[in-house]
Each structure stands twice: as structure tokens, then as C-alpha cells.
Amino acid sequence: MATTVSRRTALRVIGGAAAAAGGVFAGLFPEGQILHAEAAGGYGEIAQGRQLVLRQRTGEATRNARAAQALARPGGGIARRFLATQGFGGKIESIESADVLWTDEELVGTIDALLFYDARKGKYAYLIRQSSKTHEVIGAILWSAAQPETCDVYDVLDGRIVLSATLTKSPDGTITVRAPDGRTDVVRPRSAQQARVPGLAAPSMYCTQVCTWECTFICNWVCKSVLVATCIWSTICGPLVFICAGACIVTVIAVCEWSCGNYCSQSCRLWCDVIQESAA
Amino acid sequence: MSELLNWLADPEMAAAITFAAVFAIAGLARWRGYDKKVPLLRTIAGWVPGVSPFVIAGAALAAIPLIAMLKQLTAGEAPNPIAAAAFLVILSAAVAVRILTHVGATPARLEVPIVGALFVILLLMTLVASPAIRSSLAGILFGSAALIVGGALAYVYARGMRRAP
Numbered sequence: 001m002a003t004t005v006s007r008r009t010a011l012r013v014i015g016g017a018a019a020a021a022g023g024v025f026a027g028l029f030p031e032g033q034i035l036h037a038e039a040a041g042g043y044g045e046i047a048q049g050r051q052l053v054l055r056q057r058t059g060e061a062t063r064n065a066r067a068a069q070a071l072a073r074p075g076g077g078i079a080r081r082f083l084a085t086q087g088f089g090g091k092i093e094s095i096e097s098a099d100v101l102w103t104d105e106e107l108v109g110t111i112d113a114l115l116f117y118d119a120r121k122g123k124y125a126y127l128i129r130q131s132s133k134t135h136e137v138i139g140a141i142l143w144s145a146a147q148p149e150t151c152d153v154y155d156v157l158d159g160r161i162v163l164s165a166t167l168t169k170s171p172d173g174t175i176t177v178r179a180p181d182g183r184t185d186v187v188r189p190r191s192a193q194q195a196r197v198p199g200l201a202a203p204s205m206y207c208t209q210v211c212t213w214e215c216t217f218i219c220n221w222v223c224k225s226v227l228v229a230t231c232i233w234s235t236i237c238g239p240l241v242f243i244c245a246g247a248c249i250v251t252v253i254a255v256c257e258w259s260c261g262n263y264c265s266q267s268c269r270l271w272c273d274v275i276q277e278s279a280a
Numbered sequence: 281m282s283e284l285l286n287w288l289a290d291p292e293m294a295a296a297i298t299f300a301a302v303f304a305i306a307g308l309a310r311w312r313g314y315d316k317k318v319p320l321l322r323t324i325a326g327w328v329p330g331v332s333p334f335v336i337a338g339a340a341l342a343a344i345p346l347i348a349m350l351k352q353l354t355a356g357e358a359p360n361p362i363a364a365a366a367f368l369v370i371l372s373a374a375v376a377v378r379i380l381t382h383v384g385a386t387p388a389r390l391e392v393p394i395v396g397a398l399f400v401i402l403l404l405m406t407l408v409a410s411p412a413i414r415s416s417l418a419g420i421l422f423g424s425a426a427l428i429v430g431g432a433l434a435y436v437y438a439r440g441m442r443r444a445p
Contacts, residue, residue: 059411213291219371220295226374228328228336230396233432235330242338245331249339250346251425252399253299257292257347258354258406258413259367266364 050102051208054111057097066112067095070129075138075156079127082154082161083140088116088125103208103269108132122146139164211268216260223256292347300340307333354412363409367402374398389437396433400426 057063070076083089093115100108109132116125122145130137140161143151150168154161168176177185231252234244306324309315310333315322325333374395381391403426406413413419 056412216291217295220292221299222375223371224295224299224340225327226371226378227395227399227402229378229392230399230429230433231328231331232392233396233429233436236432236436241331242335245328245335246339246342247425248429249336250343251403251422251429253296253340253343254346254350254418255399255403255406255422257296257350258410259363259371259402261292261351261354262359262409263364263367265359266361 050104050106052108053101053103055099055101057099063095063097063112066097066110067092067114070112070114070127070138073129073136073138074159075136076127076129078156078159078161079138079140079154083116083125083127086125086142087118087121087123090116090118093117109135207272208268211271212264215264215268219260219264220256223260224253227252227256292351293344296340296344296347300337303327303333303340304337307337350413350418353416353418354410360409363405366405370398370402370405393433393437396429400430400433403429 057066071080095115096113098111100111102108109130112129114127116127117123118125124143124145126141128137128139128141137155139153139155141151141153149170150166152166153164155164163180165180166178168178170176173188175187177187179185228249231245231248234241234248237244302324306315306321306327309318309321310325315325327333328336377386377391377394377398380386381388403422407419407422407426408414413422
């Protein structure tokens with residue numbers, strides 16, 4: 001089935017997806033941002049059954065280079081100067097960088113978050129840059145250590161930094177979004193069932209989920225039950241056998257978890273792609 | 281409640297919990313003497329000779345927070361296809377060795393050293409394949425575990441060989 005996606009729809013979805021990933025990455029307002037991404041029309045057309053994956057960049061040189069790039073952008077300079085006026089004149093506390101991809105490895109965009117801390121006021125700030133092939137959003141998020149459930153979100157628009165919204169997360173997961181003009185929007189938390197993103201190739205997405213669950217569970221069991229036999233060496237610890245055996249078993253479990261996760265994410269993608277191609 | 285359900289729906293957590301539950305039941309059966317009537321429970325209770333099934337169950341439960349930390353540490357890491365293929369080969373070899381030993385096709389004294397060596401290789405492979413583990417405290421722990429397990433297995437095997445007639 002041929003599907004035409006307008007440029008405006010594509011931009012809206014990619015922007016929404018990047019924002020969603022940014023929200024997840026910052027860990028501040030995942031529900032609200034994901035809802036915005038899904039609410040954006042045409043998500044299913046762009047997603048085509050794929051899911052967003054956040055691949056964190058752990059290399060220090062990469063993160064430093066990307067942080068420098070974010071600050072070198074005109075919007076980055078505006079956001080940095082704004083943060084300096086808010087008391088965040090010191091050094092960057094940490095840098096987190098990630099690539100946002102679809103599950104088939106197609107790049108959606110990048111996210112870089114630079115954390116600042118004002119020790120005198122006990123306040124934190126993120127300078128966030130989200131970019132896609134055609135779009136760039138730079139903004140800042142400010143919150144205090146005393147009230148981590150509330151944050152102010154700023155965006156750089158037309159060379160100025162403006163308050164976009166104040167977000168407050170309730171203990172039940174409800175997020176209240178208050179715009180500067182006083183308008184308030186309440187976003188209720190979603191269940192895991194509702195969180196599933198519909199798409200044209202939804203069966204393929206469920207295939208990956210189900211396959212990953214089954215594969216990981218079975219692989220874990222096989223791996224642990226086979227390798228745990230290695231821990232027979234712990235009997236040389238004599239009366240402390242439970243300490244040696246405990247440490248050995250925990251190591252077996254940890255290595256099986258990582259190996260099975262890695263193996264199943266590979267094998268399920270291949271397996272479900274075969275099913276999708278056969279069904280097409 | 282939904283968070284708890286989501287947590288339990290995680291296959292890794294579910295595997296760890298059921299693993300702990302099965303060995304705990306086997307431990308209880310051995311303690312109360314039921315394992316004499318149920319061969320399956322007897323097999324599970326004696327899965328690692330010399331190590332109580334309660335220790336295995338306790339260690340599996342103790343590993344749950346570590347699993348969560350490991351997941352957080354490696355979140356977003358790209359899957360490594362070479363490590364995935366190598367893991368499949370290693371696990372298949374380990375399963376084959378255990379099956380062949382239990383049907384009597386290979387000498388029993390070779391089982392633990394071979395499976396142990398495969399486990400050490402798997403530990404080292406994890407270190408090589410995961411940049412996040414390699415550059416963290418978990419990397420030091422995995423490396424140390426590989427050395428300790430390798431050394432201990434060599435010692436146990438050598439001692440066993442000396443005692444052999």
C-alpha cells in the first residue's frame with residue numbers, strides 16, 4: 001500500500017519524536033512528551049510499526065565534542081547566557097548524549113543534555129539540544145533539588161529564550177502542564193497497554209516484543225541453569241561456601257542477563273523482519 | 281501497582297524470580313524429605329553438588345537489584361552481533377557438554393572444567409563487547425570474577441586430578 005506523507009507531517013512527527021526521546025532522556029516528563037509525540041498526526045505513517053530507541057553515547061570525547069557543538073550554535077549561546085543569569089555560571093556538571101533511532105537503525109535525531117548545578121540555591125538546569133535532519137530545538141529545563149517534581153521548560157524561539165511551560169508531576173504520575181498565559185493541561189499517566197504505539201506494521205512490533213520476552217526468559221533459564229554448575233568450585237571455600245557460591249551465582253546471573261539481552265535483541269529483530277517480509 | 285506489574289513483566293526480572301522460586305521449592309522439598317519421592321525436585325536440589333539450593337535461591341534474589349543496575353548501565357547500548365553469535369556458540373557448547381556428560385558420552389571429570397572455561401570466556405567477551413561495562417566498576421568486577429573463577433576451577437581440577445587413582 002503506497003502512503004504519501006506530507007513534509008509538514010514528517011517534520012511534526014520527527015520533532016515530536018525527538019521531544020519524546022528528550023523527555024525520556026531527561027527523565028523529567030516522559031509521559032507528557034510521549035503523548036505529544038503520539039498526538040502528532042501521522043505518527044503511524046512515519047513509524048511504520050517501528051519503535052523509538054535511545055542509544056546513549058558513553059564515550060567522553062564524543063560527549064564533549066557534542067556539548068561543544070551545542071554551545072556553539074546560536075541557540076546554544078542564548079540558552080547558556082540565560083542560564084548564567086539564573087545562577088548557573090559555573091562549569092558543566094555532566095554531559096549526556098544520545099542518538100534517537102527507529103528500531104531498524106534509521107536515525108531520527110540526536111539529543112545532548114548539559115547539566116548545570118547551582119550549589120548556593122540547590123538548583124539544577126539542563127541545556128538541551130535536540131536535532132534531526134531538518135530541525136533543531138534548543139531549550140533549558142530548570143528545577144530545584146527541594147522540588148524535583150516541578151520544572152520550568154524554556155525554548156529558544158526567534159533569538160529569544162521564552163518560558164514554554166511549567167510542568168508538575170503528581171505522585172500518581174499525572175502531569176500538569178501550565179502555560180505562561182495561565183492555560184492548564186492535565187496529562188494522565190498511561191498504562192503499559194496504552195503506551196503501545198499503533199502503526200501500519202503493528203504485528204511486526206508485537207512480534208519483536210513477544211519474541212524478546214520469550215527469548216530472554218528462555219535464554220536466561222538455559223544459560224543460568226547450565227553455567228551455575230560452574231559454581232561447584234565454591235566448595236573449596238569450606239564453611240564460607242555460601243559466600244563464594246553466592247558471588248559466583250550472582251556473576252552467572254549478571255553475565256547471562258547481558259548476553260541474553262544482547263542475543264535476543266539481535267535474533268528477534270532478524271526473526272521478525274523475516275516474518276514481516278514474508279507477510280508483505 | 282502498575283509499576284509493579286511492569287516490573288514483573290520484565291523478562292529478566294521474571295526469569296530471576298522464577299529461578300529463585302524453583303530452587304527455593306527444591307530446597308524446601310529436600311529439607312522436608314519430599315525430594316525422595318519426586319525425582320525432578322531431587323535433581324534440582326542437587327543441581328550444584330555441595331551448594332544448598334537455598335543459597336542459589338538467595339543469590340538469585342540478591343542479583344535482582346544488580347540486574348536493574350546493569351540494565352541502567354547498559355541502557356541504549358547498541359547490540360553487538362559478534363557477541364550475540366559468540367554467545368550462541370558458547371551456550372550451545374555448554375549445553376552439549378552437559379547433555380553428553382549426563383548420557384555418559386564424555387567423562388564426568390571434564391564437564392565442570394569445560395563449562396567453567398566457557399563461562400570465563402563469556403565473562404571476558406562481555407567485558408570486550410560492552411563499552412559501558414568495560415568503563416565502569418562492573419568491568420572490574422567482571423574481570424576479577426573471570427580470574428577468580430578460572431583460578432578456582434584450575435585448582436579444583438588439579439586437586440581432583442592428583443587424587444585420582
